[in-house]
Amino acid sequence: MPLVEVHNVVKEYANGEETIRPLDGVSLTVDQGDYVSLMGASGSGKSTLLNLIAGIDQATSGEIVVADTDITKLSRGKLADWRARHIGYVFQTHNLIPVLTAYENVELPLLLLPMSSAERRKRVGIAMEAVDLTSRASHYPRQMSGGQEQRVGIARAIVANPTVVVADEPTGSLDDETTEQILTLLSRINTELGMTLLMVTHDADAGSRARRKIRLERGRLLENGKPVSLVKGQTAQLHTA
């Protein structure tokens, strides 16, 4: 049973007279524990697809089923609740809350879940440990380096043990050394913590770390150079390759 199923999703933007269609009938399935990289030219619609799966954008048509919920059918409020439970989002520029410490930033998603404060403390501790920032817990974002901020961002994305971790160019604004650090960290999250990971990247080297490499071209998905079919059966077959 696939964890994420994207069925025939279309995303259009009306731009005056013409319509832009970055996603033109995209289908994709992702299994539990997969590590998928999504590459493609700038403006090809990578972020758009990622945001649709993360439930922060709305498709023009099509279905997106994540962990048995068709999120295209959820109301805005329910979708927010759903995101809190199922999505961990790693942003390109971390998007930490400046008035909260590293610890409090990581704790934030847990406040949305029914959980005792002891349980929260334990989970934040584990997440901070995973990104090796236990010593910086009381620092504010402005007191940390870009790489450290991104690690806090990753800790915040994994702390609630989400169904899917999505990352939109998580190394896009980092130097080589830090990029290496972050990519290693993401791989470990996939292999050691068994989290399902979907990462958009420009960087072929970064993309190659993933187990599955998917390209977005002219509104369609290609995997290993072959189109990812609209037909459900074929899709399932493809991703085992």
Next chain:
Amino acid sequence: MLGQKLLPWDYGVRNLFRRPSRSVLTLGGLTIVVLLVLVVVGFIRGLEKSLAATGNPNVVLVYALSSGADIENSSIPGRSPSLLAASVDGVRRRHGVEYVSPELYLATRITASGMSEDALSQGGMGLVRGVTTAAPLVRDKVQLLEGAWPQSGEVIVGRLAHSKLGAEEEDLAIGQQVSFDGQSWTISGTFVAAGSAFESEIWAPLADLQTALKRQDLSMLAVAMDSPEGVADVDLFCRERIDLELKAVSESGYYAALQKHYKPVRMLGWVVVVLVAGSGIFAGLNTMYGAVVGRVRELATLQALGFRRRAILLTLVQEATLLACAGALVACLIGLLLVDGTAVRFTMGAFMLSVDSVGIAVACGVAALLGVVGALPPAIKAMRLPIVEAIKAI
């Protein structure tokens, strides 16, 4: 609402310290708005107190038919009190004393020995009432604060008399001299009258005042009846004794008429309150727009994490309301310390600005309104942006 997950309280509080200078400026602005509201409400409340405190339905005021509502121009025959007491049943009597207070009332130039040149040159118009020992029986709100009832050549002063004269409080202390109408008087005591207009008057023994003024007539009578129904009997007496040219009005009726007279002033006061609060809301809106616009991306991030829009709205309202409440607190402190009890001179006397529970309630209400109404429009505007667009904002 409560079932929803809210942002930590600290988040709202710390955001106020994010741009300390902006918060301080906003706080200053809010404080001024709330203080202005407090002063205007204090003015209205003080005025209302000075008008309302005195109306006793058992008390009838009798004055000249020709005088209108203006007691200063009223002149009634000196024999009226005894005639009235003899002819009307139902006048209150205790231990053989009739509750009939003959009074002579006038506005005149009054100087106190200690008064500065400045105060002497501008003003000094005071209110004098010649009274007998029956006055405190009928005017039962009047109470001696200090000193003794005036003997011949002495006066007692209301606690606001000094401000009506434009003098300092020490100038009208017990033992000081005041002079009016060519005679000098020694202050033997001070009195209060529950904030009513009497507090700006100076009371002298009636006989002395009549001698000094070379007058035998009175301005008015104040008569306490056994019951409010007695008012009609006094009225009947006035109508029957055409020769005396009297008219009667209940004290509460008299003050109701005065209240009506000052109603436009009070209404104007409330209009000012609304205008001040309104302009405060615009100022607040402006600041909140500034505060929210710079945080569009952060607010979108919170949404992406799964916080509902209402929770985010609430935290923005919390920030603005906290600031507004801090402003209200500062304003109320300043109000209680500096504004409350400040005397205001007025044609009919003087009264004190009153920062009371009503004023504080109105001020806090305005502050809460400033917080909520000021925060909502910019917050709602920020929430309207699609998350994916807002998250790309700088």
